Amino acid sequence: MTQKLVKANGISINCEDRGPADGTPILFVNGYTSTMMSWPDELMDGLRDKGFRVIRYDNRDVGKSEKFSGLPKIADVVAAVREGRKPDMPYTLADMAADGIGVLDALGIKRAHVMGISMGGMIVQRMAIHHPERLLSVTSIMSSTGNPDLPKASDEAMKALQAMPPSEEREDVIRHRMKGRRVYQSPAYPKSEEDLYTFVAREYDHMYYPEGGIRQYAAIMGDGSRVAELGKVRVPFLVVHGHADPLVPHAGGEDTAKSVPGAKLVSIDGMGHDLPVELCPQYVDLIATHARAAEQKAAAE
Template identity: 40%
Template sequence: MTLTANGLNIEVDDTGNQGDVDRPVVLLIMGLGMQLIGWPEPFVQGLVDAGFRVVRHDNRDIGLSQGFESAGNGNLVWQTIRQRLGLPVQSAYKLQDMAADSIGVLDALGIARAHIVGASMGGMIAQHVASIAPSRTLSLVSIMSSSGARGLPGPRRDVGAALLRRPLGKTEADLVGYSLRLVKLIASPAYPQPDAVLADRIATGIRRAYRPQGVVRQMLAIGADAGREKLLPNIKSPTLVLHGDADALVPMPCGVDTARRIPGAKFVAVPGMGHDLPPEVQQILLNHMVPFMKSNETSRAAA
């Protein structure tokens, strides 16, 4: 369904439509260029089975949510150079704006508070949500994300190069092949998935929506998000940081730094996990997230 959130048309999936509107809410925020279907259905179902109402949404400029084509595409290479020189990055919007979109989704659904869970760029957005709206944040779960502090390691060299390449053509086969090469570079080495499974998942996403310039604008928004690490010490919500020790896109020191900067945050390293959510990793994450979120609901109720 499409809702008006923060003045934009945002596509939302809400398990509350199936009647569990009285359950505690988990808001799932996906990463760069990823649609709400990037949260695998078994993972969502695992949260539902644990007693939660799950809300997912397409971030602005991606999937079926409102785009920013009128803002232009921006020059990714030039803005990357500016970032490396410590100069401000120009972007069509900020991650703070995307956090306001997420809060707007809660507003549109009449949800007062939720567990805020973000993966990769979604973790950065979730950090902003916890900073902007502490009273709306039951807990914060940051998965394979970063504090954004300067000096942290970036993507492995081959991954960084792959991010700047373009598809060889415009057919579905070209696009799937292009994405598959990148996905395999950042996949969890301990939990490999068959190429056919990955390709089918990629094709499903492309058929739902293909918006490469939205991905570029989101990348620029990440680059423009300077100084987020200074906000993290002010986050008061219970926080769990989960990160794979084999992440080639956002290396694990980025997650370690995130947890270090948030008072009382718990850090969990996931052996063999890269920058994806294969079935085994989904279950590992649920095994940590569910008791963490439930314990914080219990402690808040007691308080």
């Protein structure tokens, strides 16, 4: 389970292949500013116990993957999308999707299941749009389509996401991020103070790089609506979303499932914008069942 840098899509991407080597690959794609360390062990181990080859990686501009330069103006990016112009930004969600496909290339994998949370859900949607031949199935969790008509995040959740810590000192950053996560956590499954501290500290210690978040946010805002493109997707598609998500409201999951032909939506009561360990057995069963059905369909074809 050693992490290593690979060349993917022309850049350096930090990844970890948990195996087993003979399992069907499943690629985990992180959300906005989060690193590969954000995935619960209960989810990864659960899928590995089901026989999947578990692979996770740091998106560009976070963790130990390659960092970029240039600070786009978010207002200009939003205006460009609204006016139908190409936004001026360092990279796109399509580029980030190509990074994940590049990880598969580097590991010698022809086809894989992919799953993504939040921004990672948007990235796997882009994989399904641009690289369908590389995918066995898609699972999009607590994500959305970029449809501008959907309900927005609550004011409190957006403030929590965008607020800056009082200093760059480790303890200040960790405590600040804990406070933010409390705002959009799953209300039915709150983490203890100790568990939340451990979770946030693990991400910080992997690498703290706030500048990358500005470019990732530009990529999200600059992608616009994927609804029309998702209508052409034929990859088996599962959508999982919490009814209590204040950051990406449940309507985002509904719109994703409605946009992809044949997609299945599973809505979970008490789930906010995180992956509670209490729900991991349910996630494992949902993802494994979806993936195995997709494999059977592919074999039949």
